[in-house]
Amino acid sequence: MLVIPRAVTYVAAAPLAFAGTVLAGVAVVAARVTLLGSLALAIDRALIQARPFAEVTPLLVVASAAGLAELGIRVLGALAAARLSTRVLGQVRARLVAALVELGPGWLRGQRAGRVQATVGDGVEALQGYVSAYLPQLAVATIAPTVLVLLGIVIDPPAGLAAGIAAVLLPLSKPLWTRLVGDRSRAHWEAYATLSARMQEALAGMPTLRLLDATGDRRAEIARDTERLKRENRSGLAISLIAYCLATVAVGLGTVVVTVLAGLGLVSGRIGPLTALVLVLGVAEVFRPLLELESFWSAGFRGRAAAEAIDEILGAPRPLVMSAGSEVSAGSGVVSGGCSASLGGPAVRFERVSFTHPGSAAAALVGIDLDIAPGETLALVGRSGAGKSTLVHLLQRWYDPDQGRVLVNGQDIATIELTDHRHRIAVVSQDVHLLGSTIRDHLLLARPDAEDAMLLDVLHRARALDVVAGLPDGIDTPLGERGARLSGGERQRIAIATAFLSGAPLLVLDEATSALDGRTEAAVMGAVADLRQGRTTLLIAHRLSTAAGADRIAVLEAGRLLEVGTPTALARSGGRLADLVAAQVVFA
Template sequence: MVFDRLVSPSSAALLARLARDFVKPRSVLIAWAVAWMLVLAGATVFVAHMLEPAIDGVVKGGEPNALWGIGLTIVGAFVVKAVSNYFATVLVARAGLEAVADARRRLYAHLAGLDLGFFQAHPVPSLAARFTVDLFQLRYAVSDGLTSLGRDLMTLVGLVAYTFWLDPVMAALAYGALPLAIVPIGRLGRRVRRAAGRTQAELGRLNARLTETLRGIRMVKLYGAEAVERERVHGLIGTVRKLTFRAERTRALVTPIMELFVGIAAGAAVLYGGEQVLAGRVSAGALASFLGALMLAYQPAKRLANLHTSLQEGLAAAERLYEILDRAPLVQEAPEARPLVPGSGTVRLETVSFSYPARGEAGGPAALDDVSLTLAPGQVVALVGPSGAGKSTVLTLIARFYDPSAGRVLVDDQDVRTVTLASLWERLALVGQDVVLFDDTVRANIAYGRPDVPLAAIEAAARQAGAHDFIMDLPQGYDTPLGERGARLSGGQRQRLSIARAFLKDAPILLLDEPTSALDAASEQVVQEALARLTQGRATLIIAHRLETIAHADRILVMQDGRIVEQGSHTDLAARGGLYTRLLTATRTGA
């Protein structure tokens, strides 16, 4: 009944899941910690017990040597308490840190396997806060929970049992006020959990806003948006402050409640016990021992009461953790999936239709509608069309970041839904307009995913991409750190590293997503030459807005509203007077 007041069924289920997933694997560590906690609890009860002979010895005028013995025994008990408390605390801290590290590993592994739609709906900085803010709270909930449920609970049980052994009536009177504390503490814990959940969500929003504005600080300054962004950030900071203060204010009520309970308990014990001493039925030492046990029980009782509120904060973090861990990716390997059998690198879309999940739920138009195309080895096929025509969706489906709503995507005559994702991705290389570089060396960025590739192969790929010369001009050559997102390089240099990465992978199918759209004329020329070398012998699908860059393509597919409306060579389509002609005219006039 008391447990039900403090812990709701949903909280109990969540606690059981946390214990099964992250605490149970550390059972040996925790068993040793519990053993030390038992020693600590026993030493604490022994200290309270030794007060009786100490006081009675003084009152009755006992031998000094006996008092010395009692005093040294009490000192020894405190030494045992100190040693056992140290080892218990260290073991619990280790178990808690290992549990949180395990949670972080599981969270990252699961996140990495989720579909692109999830990341489009959840800002990355907000997700990063799950690893820091949320799991920071979870770590202390686990550590505090193990410590309190072990050390404090056992100590409290031992002291309470000892007081009942001394005098059951006096103990019953002292603890009669306990139910009065349980109900408000339970309510306070639920309020803290709600506030903690909101606080963690707002901290995620604040983290996302800070990341966006600091990364785009040039745009913020040039567009005079500093004041606007400052107000937004200040507003989020204010919200976090209010929510945090609300939780702290609620948590602060626990101590006064416990103080009131201890005051009532001590008062009842003094009144009843004092009468018993005056009547000669109880010795002064027994009363002192009882009151000592009661006072020693105060600290573990208070920590257990505070544990309830801190545990609720941890449960709020656990809910957000499991919110992600319980989300199944939209794209999953079939149980019977087999590796893709290597072939020439032919890609086919057969009557493919597709709607993005958000659009489908909202009843919006399909991103692709009955699209069929073939991409043969050594062939360059270009996709063009207005924004939103479905060009990038075709690349997304070939890479199986989503599955089509209807139709099939085949690589070397194998439905991509029937093969393992790793074997499919091994056959693909991507060069996009947004170059992804990591805060690592040039060598590591080119060899990304292939850390054991020799430097000679990396250099050969860089030469083919036209990147070797500028790399050698960097302070440390191939060992030069690039900074966040390759900030030390120009746009053309970053793109050439991306092309070098594709050369090194040497995949038979090449996907190019507007690789030169963000480059100046000089950089574009160098990159185009590198891309011409990269596409040789590969099945290449390229998306472009600047139509002059794909005039050499073997076949151009013109898309509109998710359908292929025209196809042919650059010369044929330019003379046809259709959508391609209009797009070409708009490109040349800059319209």
């Protein structure tokens, strides 16, 4: 059977709806058995016993009522199945989102965005037929034939046993098909996810593809991926069709055997005409649930592959040790109004911190001991791969250190509630991703209750009012995906305004003025200087001129801390920073 243990647990989101769907399926079988039994009695009385029509009429009424009841039960079953799929798909989406939040940006950086998007979107949708049709029918195909076979054995043991053997042999032949379909379902999903990832990358990187004149190559790759998906789809459907045809043949043979045994019993006098008629008509209902299960193999085929992809996310090792520890001390929180950091900001300490990225052989950080005083601005300097971003990511708890601790005001951040900790960190990065359709929407993510006056104030402090003035509807102007309507420098000023509004006492600046032209850089540098007031700031410096404005500089190389000191002291010491200054290095 196409069953994955974790996928079966999905129906726990709507146990009553699942039970209702299964009961409806069993009730349909019961209604059909009632209909056929009534018809068998009617035929026996009318044709064999030659009873008056008045004695046959009640049986025809019962048969008609059973037929109408079957229709009504099917409608109720469809409603229960719809409720089941709605509840299950909603909960699976919620679990996926929660899992992705727990896995964090660090895990996502190692994945293809298109593949994750395909799993969260189409993968969840592919579960609909699996949980609302295949799994309930699997239960019906287990319950109904078992009950009918037992009744058949009571009525006529030889015919009942023959029906039971045929009903058992049909699912026993499934392991081979299950392996084949399982392989094909995984290959189908792999082809689909690869195509989705390739398409998303092509759309996101279209300017680069055109610049490199590589659109033809990417088009050819997409065509190959599309052909692969078609091939896997045809292969999977062919296997499902063959399995269904063979099952139909097996059911036909089983029906023939039971019919022959019933006929022999009638000829030998072992059973009467009515019993023979009941067996011949009823044997179809033994196999009908099994055939209906076969018809849902396509849903099972796609649902199994999607469930495995979803399981990879839900079962992925979490990079963080989640803790329901205490809150951050009041001294490091947001103060009145939510737009001002606490006096001096919190103290930060990296205590013998070592870390290796998952899947990497080389350590990203080794034995880092570093203190940042309250309200201090510390610049991180080093070549690409030195560990600057990794150190910041540990502070943000994208990951937990393999060894050592990160402390805020003397408290290990691993013991602080994760959301509370992250609310106390504001980030202004090189590549700003604006969320929400307008500037207002993005700013309100930092403080949902902020009024217009507060929004305009932080925009003024970020030197971004001219950005708003240039938009037709001001802060309510649609900006496009990721804020595409704004330039890189304008997006960074909105990010600075967001940091002002959040009131976060910890600030991370990833060369916040790197995307600004010379005319606006000086103005924004003033905004950044205001933003740093009352905040503990960690600055990832890509230019030595930027690092020179920090209170202290920490020089990293190959994941190790080489030296820490004021810009003037380090420049005169003849150490690593002095070498970098002499070489006029620009860092990645």
